[in-house]
Each structure stands twice: as structure tokens, then as C-alpha cells.
Amino acid sequence: MLVLFETSSGYAIFKVLNEKKLQQADNLYKEFISPDEANKFIKLKHFQKFEDTTEALAAATAVVEGKVSKKLKKILKKAYAKDIHDELAVADAKLGNAIKEKTGIACVCNNAIHELTRGIRSQMNELITGLPEKEMSAMALGLAHSLSRYKLKFSPDKVDTMIVQAISLLDDLDKELNNYVMRCREWYGWHFPELGKIVSDHLVFVKTINAIGMRNNTSSTDLSSILPEEVEAEIKEAAEISMGTEISVDDIENIKYLCNQVIEVSNYRTELYEYIKNRMTAIAPNLTLLVGELVGARLIAHAGSLLNLAKYPASTVQILGAEKALFRALKTKHDTPKYGLIYHASLVGQSNPKNKGKISRMLAAKTSLAARVDALGEESNTDVGIDGRAKLEIRLKSLEEGHMKKISGSAKSSAKFDKYTNQSQVRTYNPDTDFVVGKKRKREEDTSVIAEANGKVILLVSVI
Numbered sequence: 081m082l083v084l085f086e087t088s089s090g091y092a093i094f095k096v097l098n099e100k101k102l103q104q105a106d107n108l109y110k111e112f113i114s115p116d117e118a119n120k121f122i123k124l125k126h127f128q129k130f131e132d133t134t135e136a137l138a139a140a141t142a143v144v145e146g147k148v149s150k151k152l153k154k155i156l157k158k159a160y161a162k163d164i165h166d167e168l169a170v171a172d173a174k175l176g177n178a179i180k181e182k183t184g185i186a187c188v189c190n191n192a193i194h195e196l197t198r199g200i201r202s203q204m205n206e207l208i209t210g211l212p213e214k215e216m217s218a219m220a221l222g223l224a225h226s227l228s229r230y231k232l233k234f235s236p237d238k239v240d241t242m243i244v245q246a247i248s249l250l251d252d253l254d255k256e257l258n259n260y261v262m263r264c265r266e267w268y269g270w271h272f273p274e275l276g277k278i279v280s281d282h283l284v285f286v287k288t289i290n291a292i293g294m295r296n297n298t299s300s301t302d303l304s305s306i307l308p309e310e311v312e313a314e315i316k317e318a319a320e321i322s323m324g325t326e327i328s329v330d331d332i333e334n335i336k337y338l339c340n341q342v343i344e345v346s347n348y349r350t351e352l353y354e355y356i357k358n359r360m361t362a363i364a365p366n367l368t369l370l371v372g373e374l375v376g377a378r379l380i381a382h383a384g385s386l387l388n389l390a391k392y393p394a395s396t397v398q399i400l401g402a403e404k405a406l407f408r409a410l411k412t413k414h415d416t417p418k419y420g421l422i423y424h425a426s427l428v429g430q431s432n433p434k435n436k437g438k439i440s441r442m443l444a445a446k447t448s449l450a451a452r453v454d455a456l457g458e459e460s461n462t463d464v465g466i467d468g469r470a471k472l473e474i475r476l477k478s479l480e481e482g483h484m485k486k487i488s489g490s491a492k493s494s495a496k497f498d499k500y501t502n503q504s505q506v507r508t509y510n511p512d513t514d515f516v517v518g519k520k521r522k523r524e525e526d527t528s529v530i531a532e533a534n535g536k537v538i539l540l541v542s543v544i
Contacts, residue, residue, distance in 0.1 A: 081188070082125065082159060083169040085200050086143055088136060088220040089211055090129040091152060093159045094122045094200065096169070122200065124207055128155050136219065137226045144227075146174035148182045156183055169193045240363055240386045246356050247377035253349045260342045261286065268335055271295055271327045274318035278311060283346050288315070290339045293332050295319050366450035369465030370443065370472075371425040378421050379447070390448075390455035397451075398422060398444035422447065427472055435479045442472055 083094040128151065130136040135151070142149040156179070160166070168187045170176040171194060176187030205213050261282040269276050272295045279285040287306050292298050298319035303312045353373075360373045364386055367376040382400055383389035392400070399406055401420030409416045418437040422428060422444055431439045446468035453464045 081167050081169055083122070083193075083196060083200070084156075085171075085197060086139070087204065087208070087216070088140075088223040089208075089216055090127060090136075091139070091155050092124060092128075092208055093126045093155065094207070095125045096122055096196075122196075122207070124209075126155065126159050127208060127210075129211075130219075133219075133222050133226055136223050137230060140223060140227055141230060143172070143175060146172065146178050148175075148178045152179075153182065156185060160185060169196065171197045240380055243356065243359050243363065243377050244381040244385070246352060246359070247374070247381050250349065250352055250356065250374075253345060253352070257282075257342065257345055257349065260338065260345070264289070264335065264338050264342060267338070269324075271324045271331075272319065272322055273324050274322055275315060278314055278318060279307070283343070286339045286342045290336055290343070293336065294327075295322055295324060364451070364454040365460065365462045366454050366465030366468075367447065369462055369469055370427075370447050370450050371422065375421060375425050378424075379451075382421060386451065386455045390452040392448065392451075394441075394445040394448040397448045398440055427469075427476060431476055432480065435476070438479065439472070439476055442475060446472060 081096040083096060085092045085094060130139065139149055139151060142152070156168070160183075168176070168179065168185050170179065170187050170189055173189040176189050179185055180187050200207060205211075205216070264286060265276050268289050272292075275288065276285065279288055284306060288303060291303060291306060292301050296319075298316050303315070307315070356377055357373045360368045360376055364376055364380070367379070367386075370376075371379070379397070379400060380386050380389055383392060389397070399417055399420045400422070402417040403420075405417040408414075419428065419440040422440055423436070425443060427443055428436055428440050450464050450468060454460075
């Protein structure tokens with residue numbers, strides 16, 4: 081049996097001298113306590129050194145990905161020029177399957193082989209001669225640095241890192257903007273409290289303060305570029321009879337500085353939203369068509385990456401973002417939540433409160449499929465997103481109109497459903513409703529006599 085051992089300096093192939101001992105030993109690492117015992121058990125047959133770090137990086141990348149490089153193919157052909165019938169022991173089963181497909185060499189990978197490679201690693205300096213220990217450690221350090229740079233640069237999982245950071249920043253900006261605007265409203269409200277009730281939009285309110293300044297300047301300030309004429313006239317009337325307190329010039333300067341900060345952050349938020357929109361359209365077009373840019377970006381950020389989101393089932397995607405409510409419901413044995421982040425999608429928002437759970441479940445199924453197509457699909461098309469959204473809109477319309485048939489449920493609910501919806505429109509003739517006028521009067525007299533007789537009998541029984 082031959083053993084393939086990958087090092088940072090090159091490929092090494094060893095010959096196992098005692099295969100029976102390899103199959104019977106429970107802990108092969110004990111056999112490599114000293115170099116002499118290791119040399120008795122295993123022997124170096126061939127060693128191919130890498131020329132530079134670039135070649136070592138290419139070989140290490142191929143081994144990590146489970147592929148057979150050209151250099152490894154040549155080494156195996158040289159090693160198996162004479163020992164054609166020997167098996168090859170490898171530490172990675174994926175690499176062993178690739179070697180078997182490319183070269184036809186039978187490969188073995190089990191716990192005994194792992195112990196064997198562990199022992200070879202412990203006595204590598206003694207088994208591989210001709211390489212100084214300093215040179216091998218330097219090659220190992222250089223290969224580690226190069227491999228780390230390669231993984232960071234070409235990893236497919238890092239494509240959506242920018243989206244995760246951007247949506248997190250967008251949420252932080254929203255929180256800070258709300259705090260700044262509330263502080264500005266409260267601060268300027270001491271001077272002109274009526275303005276906050278007239279202007280409800282935060283950005284327009286801040287621009288109005290920045291244009292007016294002191295309350296006394298309202299009548300001489302032109303606000304036509306910011307507000308409609310009716311609102312401008314209302315503000316000027318309110319400024320004349322305002323009950324606010326007087327403030328100094330330093331106060332209004334600080335308030336204006338805060339207003340400028342709010343305007344700048346709002347403009348940056350708009351640019352950041354456009355950036356997220358473009359990145360989501362490029363990276364996850366099907367997911368964007370189904371749930372929108374912001375909800376799709378939040379789902380990716382919550383999952384960690386688009387690939388992680390693609391691995392989740394539809395039931396997990398549906399409640400993603402509502403983990404606290406889910407575990408609290410499981411702990412208290414209450415109803416579990418119907419939706420998480422997906423609640424903010426436009427399709428769920430359009431539906432009635434009764435149908436939100438159904439729409440969110442159907443949308444989660446389509447979202448999970450769209451995420452898998454975006455993450456693992458080779459071609460970047462939007463067919464899945466367009467078809468899924470069209471089907472969901474048709475289903476939503478049928479639910480809203482009440483034309484959806486009941487498929488499952490208890491016998492009581494299905495009977496109630498049939499009572500109101502599955503009524504036959506064909507009416508049959510009922511002969512019992514026919515009568516003659518004389519017979520009807522006679523029938524009524526007969527029934528009154530019988531009722532009177534029954535009453536006497538009941539009274540007689542009660543007396544007895």
C-alpha cells in the first residue's frame with residue numbers, strides 16, 4: 081500500500097512496509113513514537129518539491145476543493161509505474177474519489193489512515209530527508225498566508241457581504257434620524273410649538289426651520305419652494321399668535337446645525353438605498369422581485385449570507401426574524417408566529433389580516449426557491465421571480481374575492497362551507513304546499529278541536 085501525504089513543500093508518497101499491522105493496530109500513532117520505529121513501519125518512496133509559493137498555493141487549493149492537479153497526476157503515474165496493484169491511502173475521501181475517477185487508482189480512507197497520516201506528520205522532518213526544518217516552516221507560513229488571501233479574495237460566500245453591511249448601516253441611519261428629528265421637534269417646539277402640528281413630514285419640517293430661523297422672520301420668509309401655498313399661509317398666521325418662548329441667537333444656530341445634520345444624513349440615506357437596490361438587483365434578482373430590496377437584504381443579513389439563506393427551508397424563511405417569539409411560544413405552549421421579516425413584503429401588506437398567514441406561507445416557499453436559484457444558479461435570469469410573483473398575485477386575488485375552495489378541514493367546517501356555497505340552484509315541485517280553500521278551513525277547524533281535546537285531557541291528568 082502507498083500513502084499520499086501533502087506538505088507545504090511538496091507531495092510525498094510513502095510505502096507501507098507492514099500492511100497487516102496497519103489493519104490490526106488500534107492506535108497507529110503509538111508506532112511513531114521514535115524516528116527508528118517510524119522508519120521500520122513506513123518508507124519514503126517519492127518526493128516532488130514545489131518550485132515556488134504560487135505552485136504550492138495552486139496544489140493546496142486543488143486539494144481543498146477535492147480536485148486532482150496536473151502535478152499530482154504526474155507524481156502518481158511515476159509512483160505507480162511499477163506498483164500497479166497497490167492501493168493508495170489518502171486522508172480526504174473526496175480527493176480519493178477524484179483520483180479514482182481521473183487515474184483509476186483504488187484509494188482507501190478510514191480511521192487507520194488518519195492515524196497513519198497523523199504519525200507521519202509528527203515525524204515528517206525525519207522521514208523526508210534533504211529539507212531543513214527552517215525551510216519547511218518558512219514554506220508552511222508562506223503557504224498559509226497565500227491560502228488565506230486566496231480564500232478572502234475569491235470566496236463566493238463573500239459576494240453579499242456588502243449588502244449585509246449596507247442594510248445594517250441603513251437601519252442604524254433610520255434610528256439615528258428618528259432620534260435627531262424628535263430632538264429637533266422638541267427643541268424648536270419651545271419656541272414655535274404650532275409648527276410641529278402643521279408640518280408632519282420630518283424632512284420638510286427640518287427644512288422649514290432652517291429657512292425660517294427665528295419665529296419673527298416667518299412673515300418675511302418665502303417658503304414656496306418647500307411648502308404648498310395653503311400650508312405656508314397657515315404657518316404665517318400661526319407665527320403671529322404663537323405662544324412659544326423667546327430664544328437667543330446661539331440657540332437658533334445650534335438648532336440649525338442639527339437641522340443641517342438631519343438633511344445630510346437623509347440625503348446619504350437616499351444614496352445608500354439606491355446602492356442597496358442596485359446591488360440586490362445584480363446579486364439576487366429573483367429574491368428582489370418577490371419581496372423587494374429592503375426585505376430581501378434583511379433576510380440575507382439575518383441569515384448571514386445568500387448561500388445560508390438558500391439552505392434554509394421555507395418554514396424557516398417564513399419566521400426568520402421572529403426567533404424570540406417562536407421560542408417563547410414553544411416554551412409557553414402558545415401559537416407560534418406566522419411571519420417574521422417577510423411580514424414587511426408588499427404582497428403580505430396588500431392582503432387582509434385573515435389571509436396574511438396564508439400569503440406569508442406561500443411567499444416563503446417562493447422566496448426559498450428564488451434564493452436557491454440566485455445563490456446556486458449558473459445563469460442570472462429572473463424567470464423564477466416573475467412567475468412566482470404572478471402566481472402569488474393570482475392567489476391573493478382569489479383569496480380576497482372569496483372564490484378559493486376549501487380543501488381540508490374537519491367535517492363540521494366542510495359541512496358549514498357546503499351549506500352556504502354548494503347549494504343546488506334547481507328547485508323541485510312540492511305538492512304538499514297545494515290546498516283547496518274549503519279543505520284548508522275544515523283542516524284548521526279539525527286541528528283546533530284536537531287541540532281543545534288535548535287541553536282537557538292534560539287538565540284532567542293534572543287534577544288526578
